[in-house]
Amino acid sequence: MMPLPRREVAPGAVHVPGWLDLDRQLDLLAACRAWASGPVPVRHTVLPRGGVMSVQTVCVGWHWQPYRYTRTADDVNGARVAEFPAWMVTLGREALAAAYDRPDDGYTPDTALINFYDDQARMGMHQDKDERSAAPVVSLSIGDACLFRFGNTGTRGRPYTDIRLESGDLFVFGGPSRFAYHGVPKVYPGTAGPSLGMKGRLNVTMRVTGL
Ligand SMILES: O=C(O)CCC(=O)C(=O)O
């Protein structure tokens, strides 16, 4: 098979358009839909100062709440989160190898944050920094396209690169870009292909908590 084109957006930050074929997108979508209904239901995360995130989130492996990971979802229903499945470790390894064009080095993600975006949802510029590991973050997108903004490690502002992430796209950020600010300023409603049978956008980020 021809390797897919890869674009290095910043050192250690790589975009691989169309990495997941339709069947694998549908499988991942089905798994995420199941997780969204339990053991911990998908919900809008409440921030410490009372703000409510516009995306809806459910976690696997470890539960993230601002700004830490726990095994039980104490800010939702107290239930223990679903196990991080072995097939998703394999998927994470394949993703890493594809993005970096090298062996996966035994990459073992142990948590995934699954975010559902409706037409209005967005995510402000932030760092993924509640993990105690500098292992890369693997991001997979399904459904509507979005504007993804990938910045720098020093500030929320410029320089940054704006990328359109489409259904099936892979984005990996590690190495010197692992703690770069990034966000989703906009979703493009109705851009998902009809064969997915979904509205909105789904994003899965796999991480190594180091816990
Ligand atoms: O939705 C995305 O593409 C990014 C999600 C993200 O940055 C996060 O969950 O921390």
Ligand SMILES: [Fe+2]
């Ligand atoms: Fe993030």
